[in-house]
Amino acid sequence: MKEIIKALSRLGFDPALQTLIEPHYLQQDQVARVCTVDKERYIIQNSKSTVTATLTGKMRFAAESALDLPTTGDWVIAQVFDDDSVAVIHQVLSRKSLLKRKSAGKAVEHQLIAANIDVACIVQSLDRNFNINRLQRYLAMVYEGGITPLVLLSKRDLLTQAQIATKTDTVGKLYPDLQVLPFSNSIDDDVQNLKKQFDPGKTYCLLGSSGVGKTTLLNNLLGTQQYETGEVREKDGRGRHTTSRRQLIHLDNGAMLIDTPGMRELGALEMNEGITHTFEDIALLAEQCRFNDCSHQHETGCAVLQALEKGEISEQYYQNYIKMQKEAAHHERTYLEKRQRDKEFGKLYKRIMKHKIKK
Secondary structure, three states, rough: OOOHHHHHOOOOHHHHHHOOHHHHHHHOEEEEEEEEOOEEEEEEOOOOOOEEEEEEEHHHHHHHOOOOOOOOOOOEEEEEOOOOEEEEEEEEEOOOOEEEOOOOOOOOEEEEEOOOOOEEEEEOOOOOOOOOOHHHHHHHHHHHHOOOEEEEHHHHHHOOOOOOOOHHHHHHHHHOOEEEEEEEOOOOHHHHHOOOOOOOOEEEEEEEOOOOOOOHHHHHHHOOOOOOOEEEOOOOOOOOOOOOOEEEEEEOOOOEEEEOOOHHHHHHOOOOOHHHHHOOOHHHOOOOOOOOOOOOOOOOOOOHHHHHHOOOOHHHHHHHHHHHHHHHHHHHHHHHHHHHHHHHHHHHHHHHHHHHOOO
16 A cells, blocks of 8 residues: 555645545555546546546436536546556545636536646736736635635746836735746746746646746746647737646656646636635725625725725725625525525426336
8 A cells, every 4th residue: 555655646645635535445546636627538547557537427416516526636536447448436535625716608607627736826928918807816716725826927028127027016015925926938047947836746737818828838847849839819919728628747846737728707606715815905904894794885884995095905906806796796696596496406306206106
């Protein structure tokens, strides 16, 4: 079993996770990590090999939402068959962190991005992609997942030092404790300095819009042009998706990195803690409000509105907070209503089937 644990540790397996697993699963080499998810097809890696896997029918049927299904970075219990050529996943182990968002489009459902992440690298370019409101959405998502954020500002070679300082200071004033690193993919010293941020045994992910340089950065970290990069459209500064699925990639120094497709929609669903952490100063002010259920929009004795009037918080900062709070509340109500309808439909289906069996 020691050899199995040693091999799994290279995938990020740690002693805390070991305490949650029954020993016989390790002895039988049934612990694996999900490397790639492609619809209902999974690629997992155990102590010996990389295997294509599917879910058991029981697990698929019992899943009430996407939260119950494996995602990239998950640790799972899986049984391997046919000389390690195929596997079946029986269980998802407890996650120490989970990165998720509202699914794109009108559907109100969770979309899982990655699990068991230590550090999320939020990549924005210093040119047209730089956007504080969008950065705050990423921060809320990362904080909600229990993950440490790291902000990487790409394409610094396109700006002057004064322009770079202006933008980094903007972030620094709002989030003094947040690590912010400007860099350029075309400057070797920058890439080498970034490599030092990735510690062996830890799992990282790259988040950001298409065209900010995530895939180029990944190729630079790997030292090969392994992944396809895309050009940014001159018309609107948007890039096209070059990463089509989330995959766990091993760096030479033993760190693991999950690349993610560019995200244009960052819908807030169950992000209350993340929003509170992202707008921590507003949360502290809210404790001084006259009413416990203050919406911070029109109430008498609202400490947040008083701070806004005094210029202690900016209008943009305040408006983004209110927008995210409203959006999260709306999506959560819709999600809960959908869950309730699904449960009622399930009960109705069981009654109908029971009645048919009696006949």
